[in-house]
Amino acid sequence: MNPSLLWFLLGIAFLLAELATPTTVLLFFGVGAWAAAAAALLGLTTGWQLAAFMAVSLLTLIFLRRHLRAVFGGRSHRAAPENSQQGHPLSGRQGIVSKTLHPGQMGEVSIDGSFWRAVAQSEIPQGRPVRVLGTLPADALVLRVAPLEENE
Template sequence: MSAPLLWFLLGLVFLFVELMAPTLVLIFFSAGAWVTACAALLDIPPDWQLVLFILVSLLTLLLLRRHLRAVFGGRARRAADADADAQGGHAPDHPLTGRVGVVSKTLRPGEVGEVSIDGSFWRAVAETEIHAGRAVRVLGARPGDALLLRVDAAE
């Protein structure tokens, strides 16, 4: 089996494991393996391939992980919203505000439950108890967590 193919398959393995347990670490090793696969096509010696794999993996991990975690964790949008508020603007509502969904895990005050909106499941909180199967309307996201919806019973 050729070195480029081995590096490519190793990248696929890292990607598959990352998708199974999303830690946002192994994706960078996947990128390092794929860059090394391209370099291996140029007949770079195996020891330099290993050095390249380590360098690319660690550099992408150190340079991109924090930014990507902010983007996928909703913190990048919160920072933009805070900037808008500081300049006298109004922070935009959550994209699901006003939408109607169905409770899939009972919502109790002070606890996180779950709602389904168009087939997607979202973590949600409510000020009153709402049982599974009831319709709810999205009021917006909880301040500080764009992935946690505030909901109320729909009429």
Template sequence: MHVSPVLIWFLLGIAFFVIELALPGFVLFFLGIGAWCSAAVLAVINVPLTAQLLIFLACSLLSLILLRARLKSVFMGKSSEEAESVNVDSAPTTGVVTDAIIPPADGRVKYGGSFWRAAADEPIAEGTVVLIVEKKDLIIKVRALSAGMEEAK
């Protein structure tokens, strides 16, 4: 039984696309494009296997270099650090504890017009003004604002 090389390259391209869905690194997609280019060339003219492999390699690399950056934002979406609702600035920022923080449990802090889960190294009572030290995901790390820092402001 003789299988057409056009069909083999076409099916190989589909296999690359399917594997890309399982392993989303967004590289196998371009190997699929290269395989389909090889199938298209073979559909028009008959070329030896080495030429088919060169066409596959050239089309895969060319499409990877020219299209990956554009298509990645289309298929994978854009991510941005600015998408967060409130960012912790490098300037000292304060908030007010609304639910006491008793480590290792988290409390809540009103900061930036929102309520945030907050962690601290030492217990902090409700109503205490705190300094925002760090923000990681949706939890902020705080420490109690000392009397010396309050007077400096």
């Protein structure tokens, strides 16, 4: 079998394994395998193919893993400051509490049929309307909400 095809299939296997176990590590080995496939297509020897695999895997792992984990984990450095009203597309929007919010604990709100993890400074019972204030500074996937006043 053609070495470039083997490397390419190995890269696909690494990417599928990453989907099954989202550790954000196997992804980089998949990229390294594709670099080795490119080296094989260029006619380089097996030693150079292995070197390309290891170098690209390690370099992408070292330089991109932290950034990708932050982005896909909702902790990107672009997360809005705590007092920002423009940091998240849902800031200022209204929703309904779907799991009661207790101070210091995670609850859930529904906004346009999508469910979001949320926190509040006071207890807000299920079914009560809320307004999105922004997100947590450390996790842009958790909304900060406050109860919606009757006159709003």
